[in-house]
Amino acid sequence: MKLPLVVMLCHGPIWILHLYLIDARSEPAFSSISTPVSSPAVTPIPQISASMAAFSPGTQVGSKNQQMDSNKKLLIALVVASTALGAVLLSLLCLWVYHRKKSHKSHKKDAAKSDAMKGLSLAPFMGKYNASKMTCNKGSVSLMDYKLLETATSNFRESNILGEGGFGCVYKARMDDNFYAAVKKLDGGSPDAIREFETEVELLSKIQHPNIITLLGYSIHGETRLLVYELMQNGSLETQLHGPSHGSTLTWHMRMKIALDAARGLEYLHEHCNRPVIHRDLKSSNILLDSSFNAKLSDFGLAVTDGTQNNKNIKLSGTLGYVAPEYLLDGKLTDKSDVYALELYFWNFYWEENQ
Structure with a gap:
């Protein structure tokens, strides 16, 4: 709506009132004082004076009628002006409410998109490799084609192995020219392996946090199951401490930051998940480091939810x-079991640094 049109609409009732007032003022009013009619003779004629005297009351009545008509017109003008002004204000109010709701919906939509991508370093390859999606409470996990993952890891070549776990190896996979991922291959169909695979998919599909590993997808091929994670360029904390560098790249400041990152990940699991999660297997090999040495918790195969309420059904698991x-x-x-493992490890961390 252009500004001049809005101004005319808002001031239209005032112009109507103004025109009615001008019209009312321009009405000719009869004077209630009658002027005696005189003849050429010096003595006035009694009959004419009498008739003029009789005419004067009629003139006053006519003047009163004209005044009443003018008041009615003024009243009508006020009613019309008020109605028009009210209609204009109501229209403007409805327009304002409509635009406010529209902008609010747009803001919520943008916020939802921002939250969905927050903390994730995903590449556009996801749409290319997706076969379907398993939707969960938060986010979704992609079901990927086994052949594509086999090609990305060069048929699971030994030179691409990043690490080894209890049920298989983790391979570096080239998903695209500029994007790499880590693929964990779980061989065999043992009940424990299947249970850990399902637990990890279920939990990580609902978790998005800067200090928890991001699960990009999974694949099932016969008895082989694959988990696809974001690639952590600096490997595990265990590799940094006990590998070729023997911790030489980790300054004291970096070690404290790694400890703080791990603590933040635990806090999220214990305090902010819809159902509290207990990791149960915190150790240096399950703390991964990205290119900037930001730490993320990984390996949720032994994790449980609501552990404090279901202790009788939980099998004793973990690393001695x-x-x-x-x-x-x-x-x-309880959640204190995770805190104990983290504190114990970082006391050793502190001790190694100060030897």
């Missing part, structure tokens, strides 16, 4: 040396 005493001896599992 990092399992909390109350969990090892009495089977009492």
Whole structure:
């Protein structure tokens, strides 16, 4: 709506009132004072004076009628002006509410898109390799084609191995010219392997946090199951500490930052997930480092939800040396079991640095 049109609409009732007032003022009013009619003779004629006297009351009545008509016109003008002004204001109010709702919806939509991409370093290859998607409470996990992942890892060549786990190896995969991923290959169809695979897919499909590994997709081919993660360029904390460099690249400041990142990841699992998650297997090989040495928790195959309420149904699992005493001896599992493992490891961290 252009500005001059809005101004005319807002001031239209005032112009109508103004025109009515001018019209009312321009009405000729009869004077209630009658002038005696005189003849050429010096003495006035009694009959004419009488008739003029009789005419004067009629003139006053006519003047009153004209005044009443003028008041009616003024009243009508006020009613019309008020109605028109109210209609214009109501229209402007409705237009304002409409635009406000529209902008609010647009803002929510943009916020949702921003939240969906927050903390993720995904590349456009996802649409290329997707076969379908398994939707969860937050986000979704892509079901990828096994042949494409086999090609991306050069048929799971030994030179592409990044690390080894309890049920298989992790391979570096070239998904695109400028994008690499890590593919964990779980061989065999043992109940434990299948259970850990399903647990990891279920949990990581619902979690998005800067200090927790991002699951990009998964694949099932016969008894072989694959998990596809974002690539962590600096490997695991264990590799940095006990590999060829023996921790020489990790300054004291970097070590403290890694400890803080791991603690933030644990805080999110324990305090901010819809159902609290207990990792149960915190150790240096499950703390991964990206290109900037930001730490992320990984390997959620042994993780459980609501562990404090279902202790009787939870099988004792974990890595000896990092399992909390109350969990090892009495089977009492709480979020403090994760805190114990993290504190124990970083005390060793501190001790190694100060030798």
